[in-house]
Amino acid sequence: MAFSRLATVAVGAVTLAAMAMPASAHGIWFAQRARQLALIYGVGADDLDAVKRLPLVKSVTGYDADWAPVTTSLRAAGIIPVVDSDEPVAAVAAIMDYGYWSKTPDGEWHNKGRDEVPTATLAEHNFKYAVYLSQVPTKPVPLFEGHMLQVVPVDGIPQKMGEPMKVRVFYKGKPIAGATVMQDYVNDPDEAAPAKTAADGTATIKLRNQGINVLMAIYVGQTADKRVDHEEYRASLSFVLPHAPE
Template sequence: MRRIFPYISASIAAVTVATAFAASTAEAHAIWFAQRAKQLALVYGVGADDLDAVKRVPLITSVTGLDADSLPVTATLRVAGAIPVVDSDEPLAVVAATMDYGIWSKDAAGTWHNKGADEIKDATVSEHNFKYAVHINQMPSKPIPLIPSHKLQLLPVGDALPVAMGAPIKIRAFYEGKPMAGVDILQDYVNDPDQKPLKTDTDGYVTLPVRNQGLNVLVGIYVGKSDNPAKYKQMEYRSSLTFVLPHLPE
């Protein structure tokens, strides 16, 4: 696929986070990759709500590509109409992205503001949100590495993905490069976003059945301590792992 460097109009880049996302619920949304019109797109949303990812492209801080040997290759995001799509000169086995969604506080009335707790005197929640996405197009011949820019990352255990819905898959969660216990794992973020989450064990593992004979979007959520308590009380990390199980030949 020919790589085209992303173009973001000055008007989009100049829009402030507060203007673009004032109506958003900060902690509810994730980013993940999914096919749109035969192209791999970056999606921002929750459940079936596929929201405006183009407005949020300026918040993307990195895009990572890996080839079939888990070696780095260049990958970029390009705005194509209503969606940002992935471009690369070389075949991608894995693609990943990070988003710094900024500081958000919820007031006593339940409204979210793109401001710190020091600016919202009656804030009931205040947090700095980070969102990550890893998509496996094919399992590389070598283990998928931990990506330094991803504080929270989900990785499949083993050298192959299941091929049938209902088969078990073992996942391991890493936080700051180390296995992490107690990470909430949602098995089917698109079709069942309100499900009761599973939790990783003391070694960061969780085993669950694959939910879909098609796109699977798993999401891990971890809430950590603040590095700036005066502005926000916690830091939320939300990381997706996506892969597709093949359907029968047409």
């Protein structure tokens, strides 16, 4: 399967103030809110303040059905950031650099690296990615520029809940073995036995919902950055299966 790399549109980034919550536990994904496509930050049913975290979003990009770029941006609309585009989009993607986080012996997380928190029991750099497909792709889903981790459908997307779906996880543009793939990040964030990717980067999950499905791939990568022990990547793939006509 051939994949192409597509350009991203930067929306800027600044440092976020420290927050005492596990940085690695949360992800980002796109979902409908009042007929608008919104960028969600959270885990499970915890839909947290994504507007406050907008400065950490490095890019948001939109594409048509042929994967040609469509001018796309995020706009704060009250308590949620929503997608604005010049024309309808078949897919939207986003990158968030969540920065450096260190956990101290008292269990608190600090928005700093190990160089500033020498007593840390764990230090990591967190990256979060999201891809939303508003329709069944008619062409292979490409690898998006800047997405260090990405989940891609292998044989399309089945349209019925309970059917198997094969995906491939890419890390730095190559299929990666050993990545975790959660099949329902919103309704089952504590999934007991999530899938693991094989040597070719593939895993097969079951579609859990006749509605929105949020798949989440998780991978911990090594780094030469002495300020952290590792880098953690979370990449969502979300899409909606149609319900029966009303």
